[in-house]
Amino acid sequence: MTEPAHLLGAADIRALAEDLGVRPTKTLGQNFVIDGNTIRRIVAAAKLDPGETVLEVGPGLGSLTLGLLDAAARVVAIEIDPLLAGKLPETVARWRPDAVGRFELVLADALKVTSLSTPPSAVVANLPYNVAVPVVLHLLEHFPSLRHGLVMVQDEVADRLAAQPGSKIYGVPSVKAAWYGTMRKAGVIGTNVFWPAPRIHSGLVAFERREPPRTDASRAEVFAVIDAAFAQRRKTLRAALSGWAGGGPAAEAALVAAGVAPSARGETLAIADFVRIAEHRPAARPAGSGAPDSGGAETLG
Missing domain, CATH: 1.10.8.100 (rRNA adenine dimethylase, C-terminal domain)
Known part of the structure; x- marks a missing residue:
């Protein structure tokens, strides 16, 4: 029986961080996954086709990246931290040498990326809690090639993204996400699989894209x-x-x-x-007038 490919554990992650002189920062929402079984669970829940190009946002030290390379044809990773981004190709080359040609790194803020050399068909990401909703909505807006995905976010945010009308937590994120497709809660992840361990659980949200509603309104x-x-x-x-x-x-x-x-x-x-x-906006008002389009930045109230 073939042994499963090595995925980064706690010792690997801490060694990589020490080598870089990195301490996870709350500013960038850095909580690195240190459990291989959790990575396998996320990748399995994403239901990736072997021929897909997967977009990963915030790969960090590469925990999820290696698992995605095992399941998909190509992984495009967007990382905002130059220090972490500089190490990722080396990590891929060490642990997945046969996949080096299938990995692409983009050093950028995901909220400012509007095109990629290879259009992704799926997104799988462990998103920083403080920008999770804006990132999800930004990606759905600018990458129509995304057909489905799975994101790990703060558990409360996961509930709100998947909430249905009539729920107490149904709000702006719920409705705007529904413009692009269907969102559903796909699981809960405990705190002890991260370094550092967050104070709250994480939630998995799976989505399937569908065409926006037919309308003459933008x-x-x-x-x-x-x-x-x-x-x-x-x-x-x-x-x-x-x-x-x-x-x-x-x-x-x-x-x-x-x-x-x-x-x-x-x-x-x-x-x-x-x-x-x-x-049915009043005819006296110019088209598009009214409250500004926040793109989802309105949080969770």
Whole structure:
């Protein structure tokens, strides 16, 4: 029976960090996975096709990278830390010498990357907690080639991304993610598989892309309605959308035309409802006006 390929454990990760003089920083959200079985679990849950090009964001010291190289045809890794990025090719060459030609490193902030030399069909990543939602939405916006993926995020964020209308945690991330496809919670990861160990559990979120809703409203226009609807959660939509519409009566008219009760609240609406509201924006307002498109940067309130 063939032994499974070596994956980086606690001793390997600490040795790599010591060699670089690296101490994980909260600023960059660095929590390195130190358990090979967890890597195998993540890769299995991602359901990768052997011919796929996988995008990894924040590879760090390469724990997940090696597992992805075992499962996919090519891995493109985006790393913001120059020190860590400089070590990654060496780590791949040491532990997966046959995969060197299948690994590409991009030194950049993932939130600023809008194109890659090889379009990825999947994303699998252990995302820094503080930028997880903006990164997910940014990638879905700028990489239409992404058909599916699996991201590990703060457990609370995972719940919010996968939340359905009517849930207390349903909000801006939930609705904007639904514009691009379906999100589902795919598991929970404990704290002891990381170095340093975070204070809270992590969650796995799997997604499948589908075509955005058919509409004559732009994504920015729909997202503007979403931002306005959740800006103050306790308000009715008539009140919450007053600024967007140019007044309460105009907001009520748009809601009625869209088939949405003015007394409803944003957390009860699905993405299709927000699309219809955007389509019935008051004619007196220029297209795209209203609340700015945050792209998901509005957090978890």
